Amino acid sequence: MGLPERETVTSAPVPLLQATDVATVFRTPRGAMRAVDGVSLSLARGETLGIVGESGSGKSVLGRTLMGLITDGPETSVTGSVLLGGNDVHALTPAGRRTLWGTEVAMVFQDPMTSLNPVKKIGRHLSESVRLHLGLSRAESRDRAVDLLCQVGIPEPARRAGQYPHELSGGMRQRVVIAMALACGPRLLIADEPTTALDVTVQKQILDLLQSLGEELRMATILISHDLGTIAGRTDRVAVMYAGRLVEHARTAEVFDNPRHPYSRALIASIPHLDLSPHTLLPAIEGRPPNLLNPPAGCRFAPRCVVATDLCTTQSPALTGRAGDDTGGAVACHHPLGAAKEATV
Amino acid sequence: MSAAALRRLTLRVLELAGVLFIVSVGVFSLVVLLPGDPAVDILGAGRPPSEYAELRHDMGLDQPLHTRYFDWLGGVLTGDLGRSVVPPQSEVSDRVVSALPVSAEIAVLGLLIALLIAVPLAMWSAYREGGIADRIIGAGTFAVLSVPSFLAGLLLVMVMVNSLGWFPRSEWVRIGDGDLLGNLHHAFLPALTVALVELAMFARVLRGDLIVTLREDFILAARAKGMSPLRILFSDALRPSSFSLVTLLGLSLGRLIGSTVIVEYLFSLPGMGSLVVNAANQGDYPMVQGAVLTIAVIYVVINAGIDFSYGYLDPRTRRVHV
Numbered sequence: 001m002g003l004p005e006r007e008t009v010t011s012a013p014v015p016l017l018q019a020t021d022v023a024t025v026f027r028t029p030r031g032a033m034r035a036v037d038g039v040s041l042s043l044a045r046g047e048t049l050g051i052v053g054e055s056g057s058g059k060s061v062l063g064r065t066l067m068g069l070i071t072d073g074p075e076t077s078v079t080g081s082v083l084l085g086g087n088d089v090h091a092l093t094p095a096g097r098r099t100l101w102g103t104e105v106a107m108v109f110q111d112p113m114t115s116l117n118p119v120k121k122i123g124r125h126l127s128e129s130v131r132l133h134l135g136l137s138r139a140e141s142r143d144r145a146v147d148l149l150c151q152v153g154i155p156e157p158a159r160r161a162g163q164y165p166h167e168l169s170g171g172m173r174q175r176v177v178i179a180m181a182l183a184c185g186p187r188l189l190i191a192d193e194p195t196t197a198l199d200v201t202v203q204k205q206i207l208d209l210l211q212s213l214g215e216e217l218r219m220a221t222i223l224i225s226h227d228l229g230t231i232a233g234r235t236d237r238v239a240v241m242y243a244g245r246l247v248e249h250a251r252t253a254e255v256f257d258n259p260r261h262p263y264s265r266a267l268i269a270s271i272p273h274l275d276l277s278p279h280t281l282l283p284a285i286e287g288r289p290p291n292l293l294n295p296p297a298g299c300r301f302a303p304r305c306v307v308a309t310d311l312c313t314t315q316s317p318a319l320t321g322r323a324g325d326d327t328g329g330a331v332a333c334h335h336p337l338g339a340a341k342e343a344t345v
Numbered sequence: 346m347s348a349a350a351l352r353r354l355t356l357r358v359l360e361l362a363g364v365l366f367i368v369s370v371g372v373f374s375l376v377v378l379l380p381g382d383p384a385v386d387i388l389g390a391g392r393p394p395s396e397y398a399e400l401r402h403d404m405g406l407d408q409p410l411h412t413r414y415f416d417w418l419g420g421v422l423t424g425d426l427g428r429s430v431v432p433p434q435s436e437v438s439d440r441v442v443s444a445l446p447v448s449a450e451i452a453v454l455g456l457l458i459a460l461l462i463a464v465p466l467a468m469w470s471a472y473r474e475g476g477i478a479d480r481i482i483g484a485g486t487f488a489v490l491s492v493p494s495f496l497a498g499l500l501l502v503m504v505m506v507n508s509l510g511w512f513p514r515s516e517w518v519r520i521g522d523g524d525l526l527g528n529l530h531h532a533f534l535p536a537l538t539v540a541l542v543e544l545a546m547f548a549r550v551l552r553g554d555l556i557v558t559l560r561e562d563f564i565l566a567a568r569a570k571g572m573s574p575l576r577i578l579f580s581d582a583l584r585p586s587s588f589s590l591v592t593l594l595g596l597s598l599g600r601l602i603g604s605t606v607i608v609e610y611l612f613s614l615p616g617m618g619s620l621v622v623n624a625a626n627q628g629d630y631p632m633v634q635g636a637v638l639t640i641a642v643i644y645v646v647i648n649a650g651i652d653f654s655y656g657y658l659d660p661r662t663r664r665v666h667v
């Protein structure tokens with residue numbers, strides 16, 4: 001299918017996004033909170049990546065740090081580097097970063113009920129960014145706003161443009177938020193749990209919309225979710241995040257078929273299936289995620305891991321290539337699953 | 346207009362009428378509280394008692410209170426506020442018409458100055474919450490609030506008028522006299538005196554609301570679009586944060602029109618405050634009634650207008666017309 005295409009994409013000299021050893025630490029009154037801890041990622045033009053992890057694992061903070069919405073400052077320390085289209089996001093001036101936002105990278109937020117300004121009409125949400133970045137006139141930007149609403153599948157776009165956010169349903173509002181992100185044709189879209197706040201019936205529509213827009217506009221996408229199920233079949237690769245770190249990173253199908261990290265396997269086991277009868281109790285992952293103010297030594301998953309050993313509680317496993325895997329997958333575990341099986345083959 | 350909207354408006358107007366009725370009763374009953382005998386005030390002391398009784402009868406003062414109230418109300422509704430009982434017995438409405446613009450101008454100008462200074466201060470404070478500027482502004486506004494406004498006015502007079510001579514101390518220049526600049530020159534210092542306390546209140550209230558708004562997701566979303574902080578403050582954060590400010594503004598405007606007595610004395614302005622105080626001292630009850638009623642009506646009308654402005658500030662409170 002997309003294979004030859006991907007080759008041309010990856011042969012580009014500079015990847016669209018190149019994050020190296022990114023760490024985001026909040027200085028809180030109770031101590032340093034390591035929300036993102038040494039994450040490296042890269043993304044080619046048009047490629048799609050899923051980031052999955054439990055609530056509080058640092059997905060949103062990572063997304064915002066990649067974009068430069070969270071920067072180094074008095075209350076936060078950001079280290080490592082993020083190259084976006086060749087620009088070092090965190091070395092730019094605030095004004096320099098703002099020129100990237102909307103045009104190079106854009107974000108879709110989790111809750112469409114709160115990410116639109118209640119006192120601004122829908123049309124203005126869209127027209128103001130095209131006026132700012134593309135320098136369109138008032139009339140042109142109004143037309144562009146209606147086009148954008150049409151593009152994200154909003155019926156009667158001209159009428160909707162004149163309405164306020166509260167006059168639209170949740171699904172419609174999320175379409176507006178997506179249109180807002182698309183307004184200036186970004187090359188990277190970061191969608192931070194774009195469907196978590198929506199009805200189940202609407203979730204699939206929004207995910208389908210994001211996927212088709214991504215393909216149509218050849219836009220690289222990072223889809224953040226706490227639910228591996230939303231990402232299944234929708235992204236090229238998946239990065240599994242646990243307590244601020246990437247614990248597994250591989251082709252999406254690989255992770256599903258052959259998870260190497262015990263946490264990835266537990267996540268897969270907790271995906272709800274449509275063929276389950278309603279109210280089936282899903283196997284939740286035992287225990288709680290670690291306190292990021294004072295994370296455990298060694299592997300952060302160790303207190304909840306069924307195969308943990310002494311090594312795990314003393315030494316932190318590095319993210320390394322998966323044994324017997326030539327697709328570029330990596331896992332951070334002293335005792336990856338399936339490794340023994342590989343050895344016997 | 347839909348039937349529902351019409352009904353809402355009618356209810357609103359009835360409510361206003363009710364409030365104004367209560368106000369008028371309150372204002373009228375002031376006459377009972379004021380000391381002195383109007384007949385003696387007008388004729389002077391030492392006349393035969395029959396003359397006083399005759400005058401009281403002519404003025405309707407021997408009628409029961411409710412009859413006098415409705416007589417008075419009838420006059421008010423036709424625009425006749427009555428006559429002063431103190432020589433030269435001028436028309437109350439004439440005096441009100443000459444005093445009201447002075448007070449209104451000082452109040453409006455003062456509030457404009459206050460807003461012009463308070464809004465940027467509040468934005469700066471809220472944007473850099475906890476920073477040095479925020480702390481200085483916080484301490485400064487707190488200090489201003491704890492200084493009585495007459496002291497601030499006295500200081501302004503001493504420095505700007507007496508020492509520097511930047512502002513005149515002479516007679517008030519009426520706004521209608523064609524000398525707008527001269528009028529503003531006179532109005533500026535009293536307006537600034539009034540503005541000081543108000544701006545401190547405005548800045549503190551708006552800062553608090555802005556801080557809450559700036560934490561909203563839609564502010565982050567606006568940032569992610571590449572909007573500059575200044576633009577976000579003005580076009581995204583200000584309007585949703587201005588409910589308390591607008592409420593306060595309405596209350597201040599009504600209050601300032603009637604009670605800037607101290608400032609009026611300080612700058613010898615012929616405004617409503619001095620009109621009421623002088624009339625009360627002389628037992629001039631028709632003057633007190635007329636002036637206080639005017640102030641009260643303005644107060645009620647302004648605040649009804651403020652209520653309507655909430656619909657503009659937040660479209661969610663408007664009725665949805667499908």
Ligand SMILES: Nc1ncnc2c1ncn2[C@@H]1O[C@H](COP(=O)(O)OP(=O)(O)OP(=O)(O)O)[C@@H](O)[C@H]1O
Nearest residue numbers: 026028033035054055056057058059060061062226
């Ligand atoms: N500004 C901040 N100051 C201090 N701590 C923060 C800040 N923002 C986030 N955190 C903390 O960082 C951790 C990671 O938060 P983050 O929002 O990235 O989690 P998440 O994976 O997106 O979870 P969710 O699924 O709930 O959105 C959390 O423990 C959170 O409390």
Ligand code: SF4
Nearest residue numbers: 299302305312333334
């Ligand atoms: S390193 Fe050890 S504790 Fe951590 S996931 Fe692997 S086996 Fe479990």
Ligand SMILES: [Mg+2]
Nearest residue numbers: 059060192193
């Ligand atoms: Mg999140």
